[in-house]
Amino acid sequence: MRIIITGGTGTIGTALCKALVADGHEVTVLTRDPNRKTGLPATVQLVQWDARSAQSWGHLVDGADAVLNLAGEGLADGRWSDARKQRIYASRVEAGQAVVDAITAAQVKPSVVIQASAIGYYGPRDDEVLTEASAPGGDFLAHVCFDWEASTAAVERLGVRRVVIRTGVMLANEGGAWPKIVLPFKLFAGGPMGNGKQYWSWIHLEDEIRAILFLLQNEDAHGVFNLTAPEPLPNRVFAAELGRVMGRPAFFPAPSLALKLAFGEMSTVLLDGQRVVPHKLLELGFTFTYPTAQAAFDELVG
Numbered sequence: 001m002r003i004i005i006t007g008g009t010g011t012i013g014t015a016l017c018k019a020l021v022a023d024g025h026e027v028t029v030l031t032r033d034p035n036r037k038t039g040l041p042a043t044v045q046l047v048q049w050d051a052r053s054a055q056s057w058g059h060l061v062d063g064a065d066a067v068l069n070l071a072g073e074g075l076a077d078g079r080w081s082d083a084r085k086q087r088i089y090a091s092r093v094e095a096g097q098a099v100v101d102a103i104t105a106a107q108v109k110p111s112v113v114i115q116a117s118a119i120g121y122y123g124p125r126d127d128e129v130l131t132e133a134s135a136p137g138g139d140f141l142a143h144v145c146f147d148w149e150a151s152t153a154a155v156e157r158l159g160v161r162r163v164v165i166r167t168g169v170m171l172a173n174e175g176g177a178w179p180k181i182v183l184p185f186k187l188f189a190g191g192p193m194g195n196g197k198q199y200w201s202w203i204h205l206e207d208e209i210r211a212i213l214f215l216l217q218n219e220d221a222h223g224v225f226n227l228t229a230p231e232p233l234p235n236r237v238f239a240a241e242l243g244r245v246m247g248r249p250a251f252f253p254a255p256s257l258a259l260k261l262a263f264g265e266m267s268t269v270l271l272d273g274q275r276v277v278p279h280k281l282l283e284l285g286f287t288f289t290y291p292t293a294q295a296a297f298d299e300l301v302g
Contacts, residue, residue, distance in 0.1 A: 002026045004060055006049075006095055007070030007116070009038045011175035012167075012208060016068070017044050019209050028064075030057055030071075052094035058102035061110060066216060067103065068114040069152060071095035076177070080140075080265045089144050096151020103155050112161040114216060115152045119168045119201055119228065121145035124272035127199060127234075131279040132166075132224040139268065149224075161222060163215045168228035168276060171296055172205030178300065182242070184252070190243055191252035193259060196236025198273030201228040204290035204299070214286050226278045230291050235273065238293060245297040 003020060007013050008029035020027050021041040031038070034046035049057045051071055061067060073091040078084060096115070103109055122130045123137010136142050149164050156162050170176045184190040203211075208227055215221040233241070243250025259267040278286075290296040 001065040002028075002063070003066045003068065004028045004030065004064050004110075005068045005070060006030045006051075006099065007072060008044075008068075009036075009040065010070065010074075011172055011205070012170065012212075013070050014039055015172070015174065015205055015209050016070075016212060017041060019213060023213075028060060049098070051091060052098055054098045054102040054105065058098075058105055061102040062106040063108045064106075064110045066112045066114065067099055067110050068116075068212070068216075069096060069099050070116045072116065072148065075141075075269065076180075076266065079263065085140060089147070092144060092148040093151045096148065099152050100154045103158060103160060109155075109158055109160055112163065112216060113152055113155050114212060115149060115162060115164045117145050117149045117164050117166045117224075119166050119226065119274045119276045120269075121149070121166055122274045122276065124198075124268065125274050127197075127275050130226075130274055130276045132226055139272075140265070141268065161219065163221050164224045165212065165215065165227045166224060166276070167208060168201035168203050168226070168232075168274075170205055170208055171202055171300060173300055174205065176205070182246075182300075184254075185242055185246050185248045185250070188248055189252045190239060190246075190248055190250050191254065192236040192239045192250075193254045194235070194256040194271040196234060196239065196253065198235050198271060199232045199275035200235050200238050201226075201232040201274055201276035202238075202293070202296070203228050204296045206299075207288050207290055210289065211281060211286060214281075214284075218284065221284060223280075225280050226276050227281070228276045228278050229288060229293075229296070230278060230282065231293060232275050232277065233293055241293050242297055245294065245301050 120141030123142040
């Protein structure tokens with residue numbers, strides 16, 4: 001397959017490119033700086049784009065088999081000032097519109113678009129079990145995710161199969177949240193965040209990549225899929241299990257007030273949880289390599 005990826009230089013994008021190349025696919029990554037060292041396989045073609053239009057690259061979509069739209073400014077790259085919140089929002093919605101413009105202009109359209117999103121779509125929901133059919137939340141992240149998903153919806157009217165992936169807390173030694181989560185435990189200061197009651201819906205990077213490839217190749221896959229392990233955990237249970245696997249204490253809480261002072265509005269990512277289950281993914285027959293936190297922690301720590 002000939003595949004185009006936006007946002008292909010991040011943790012998920014890099015791992016995905018490696019898996020696609022290993023399977024023999026031809027991969028093109030759109031990036032703002034094609035000269036930057038990325039760690040991508042040498043056969044991946046890097047093409048410059050402005051992340052908001054189809055100029056200079058849109059012609060590549062003509063005849064491509066798939067487009068994976070993963071682009072978006074990182075949520076954890078700094079405090080959420082009003083200006084930064086606007087960049088977080090615009091980087092996602094504008095990239096999605098650029099994908100639609102390129103596909104609209106293509107004579108031979110791709111067969112599938114994979115559209116990235118996140119479980120922030122659901123907003124803070126305490127211990128309510130959330131499936132793909134659950135309603136969106138009403139906070140900033142929910143608003144961003146709702147419009148992010150909608151940004152490429154128009155390709156369905158062009159006859160293109162579209163899959164939306166709502167990813168949970170992604171665990172990987174290569175990047176993402178895991179190094180920050182595990183650091184206090186390495187320093188013998190780990191423990192729950194806030195009251196520890198908030199559910200963390202997580203997924204191992206390997207299962208994230210396997211699930212994306214599964215949905216990419218499965219023509220029965222349409223619509224929204226939660227990319228989370230089947231076993232979401234309250235944060236205090238997550239912390240206790242991590243401490244047990246690492247042989248470290250897990251009783252030093254990070255107070256809510258301290259996290260709010262340190263991170264501002266961004267602290268909602270740590271303190272407000274979602275109990276998300278991958279109902280449609282399991283229904284379609286996907287099997288997880290790391291279905292439990294113990295299995296994921298053993299691999300990451302070991």
